Amino acid sequence: MVHLRKIVAKLRNLFGNKRAEEDLAREVASHLTLLVDDFERRGMSPEEARLAAQRAYGGVEQAKQAHRDERSLLWIEQTMQDLRYGLRTLSKSPGFTLTAALTLALGIGACTAIFSLVNAVLIRSLPYGDPSRLVYLYTPNPQFKLPVEMFGPAYADFYDLKRDSHSFQKMTAFGQSVFSLAAQGASERVSAARVDGDFFRTFQSAPELGREISPGDNQLGHEKVAVISHALWQSMFGSAADVLHRSLLLDGKNYQIVGVMPQGFEYPHSTDLAYGEPQYQTTQVWIPLALTPHELADRDNTSGNAVARLRPGVSIAEAQAEMAAIMTRLDKLHDPQMRGWGASVKNFVDSTVGHVRSLLWLLLCAVSIVLWIACGNAANLLLARAASRMRELGVRVALGAGRSRITRQLLTEALLIGVAAGAIGIGLAFAFLRLLPLLDPGNIPRLREASLDTRVLLFTVAVSLLTSVLTGILPALAVSRINLTDFLAATGSRSVAGAHTRLQSGLIVVESALVVVLLASAGLFLRSYINVESVNTGFSQSTVTLNIGLDPRYTHPQAVAFFRNLFARLQALPGVETVGAVNDLPLSNSEDLRMFAVDGYPNQISQLAEGRWVTPNYFRAMSIPLIAGRLFTADEKPESQSIIINQSFARKYFAGRNPIGGRVSRQDDHTRWSIVVGVIGDVRHNSLEEAAEPQIYHPDMEFGGGYIAVRSSLPAKPLAATIRTILHSLDPNLAAGNIQTMGDLESEASAPRRFQTSLLTVFAAIALFLALVGLYGLMAYSASRRTREVGIRMALGAQRSDVLMLVLKRAALLLALGLVTGLVASWFATRAIQAFLFGVGRHDPITILSVCALLAVSGLIAAIIPACRAASIDPMQALRTE
């Protein structure tokens, strides 16, 4: 105890306790003064008196230290006392303790779970050297009215920028490719990055084994080297130590492995680049970009992406200003028709996580509302209990317990509940993190890296303490305001109970208002989700699709022959109706945008259409309806220049005309006209939530790679297995990409919405549940407090139905107040979720009405049980209580 006491004393001194120290110093000084005065009065000289006083007093520092020790010792004693007492009282009413702890645990668990996500995505730093100085470089051209992120610098522009700019420490250009990777006797499709010599140095990420790709590797003739990811090293090479002596085949070409990146470096991820390769989540192989001299001078083509590292002290605005100046000069070297190339420098971190930031903050807001409601509930429970303990507490006050001591006692109890809730909450969050991969919407970077690390746990501890204080403070204040004389005068605790119930009712009103806000938001999200799900995509969901890319072992005629053979084999399968093919499937995030001119239309330079190459059977395989004209035929001649357009194209560019027979050309070549032979229905290509763009389809009579669409009456799974068998028999080295139905693709496309909607709905449901428990609790409590009153009323002739109405009316009043407040709050709060809505206004009347109905009905159900119980009181017995 002596040790502990010393330690705590030291700790307490660390934390200051300044006021007590000052007070002590003042007291000691005054004590000495009084001693000196006394000795002087006895006739000593001031000097003698001072010495005598010091002798009489003893060591000043010892006295002070003794004072301090005693102070802290008492503090420990009281704390231990409070804890013991708290544990005892809590364990005496396990029902109450459990309800309060579980209520808080739900709130804390939800908060911890979402915070761990926020931590992984927004707070934890990226695995690159100082990511805050990394930037993306773009050369947008406003002529095209396309997103800035689509304009990676052209090869020649990039190298001119690299040579002439001073804002950047390092700059790198890279592109993405999907390869058939073969090594160690296995093969798979992987996403690779083709990078220039400064790629790894720009990111300041070094390999864990071997070396990075250097400028020397980018010299033609030296480019057959590869750096692989940690994951690939593990899965394909079994973490072999001699991996640097091995090689791998990418599309049949041999590459020497020179390095292995550490775990965590798999840049670019599918979430990093808005217009990147979307099929594969991560990059597994890096190879040199190795541009030819011709490419180095090319101002029309681009590797797609450029990342740079700002020099220390250079701001993004400064870098952009310098880059813009250089681009103004370079713009003159571009094709006169296409000029207008500008400069844009964007923060790397913002680009990586910017699009999910608002969603994550929204979710965090939602869970904090849940936490507030949980706190409100727990506070209500504590208040109710404090009211029933009024006698005990009142007696303690009367016996001389200080009010601060009582407050402290109640806070300690709240703290104990909070700590237990925090522990359960961590368990809940852990379970949530296990479930998270199942919900992965695919657009949240590093979602799967969310974990309960130190920061998250500290957050949870802080939240638990905060909730303890929030829940404990109201009851503590209410109790410490007990008026002793009132308390002693009234034989019971009626006087204080009245004030309590008002406070509790207020909490219920606030809780239901918060629930209304959450319910309204969740309702709007649900409506949006339903709208997205019921979007007419324009194609059949049951069509089975697969992606096949042949490697360079195949010449073009061989590839064409391969696919003709494959189509014939698939077509011959029993149950298969049609087999078609296309270069880019809808919702596969690949796009071919082109400029064009329409005969007889006031053409503008920026008009763009999506172009696709399809085999004649494609539309039938996808069940895309023909609106007018005809489909492509099997004997379509390339020289006939037939095209098919979609309805949007026809509506916009052939308004009031018959599109069939209309003429369309390339923007830059008005001599070769294509003839519109048919109009088909609109297809949602980019996303489910964007209306179809004008689309142009070209016949592909020599299909040599891309997506195959199979329409059949067979179930998808066995069909996929059959297709794999056929592919294997045609070429055992061929890796087939995902075989999936269009419905799967659609489901992937709506995954982000499903993610946010399901989370928000679950949180709203928890909030509603908590608020109902709170309402039920309050009604049950106040009904039991009014047992005597009810007894008197009934004895005086009140009917059971009157009593029932008495309780229900009060519940209805609270609910109505909460509903109105909540509706007013949601009217403004839903502005925050406006951007997340699809096809529904933020003041959607159906949603508002549903929320009202839901809250009213469930609230009254929660209130009717205590109401019935109150109504079934036996008046005689009621009058005898208390």
Next chain:
Amino acid sequence: MPIQILQGTLDLMILRTLATMGPQHAYGIANRLQQVSDDALNLNQGTIYPALVRIEQRGWTRASWGKTENGREAKYYTITRAGLRALNEETERWRQMSGVVEKLLAEEP
């Protein structure tokens, strides 16, 4: 010969002093103890501080700053109702205790 104070008895003596003399500062209390003991209780005046903290934190006294007759500032301790009750209990306990000790000592041949 100065006497050693028994553990816990200082609290009782201070409470008693405050109960009989009314509000007092630390110096006044120390002086009073010295007087009453005819200087046998020759304690350093600083040693009463822990006892003062203890009884104040138990709610037995309340402290406030005031002025002495000579206009010096001093911290005055006032006994509370809880303190009076504690004093009664402690006094009772002390009486029983000292009675027992007295009896034992009287049996000595």
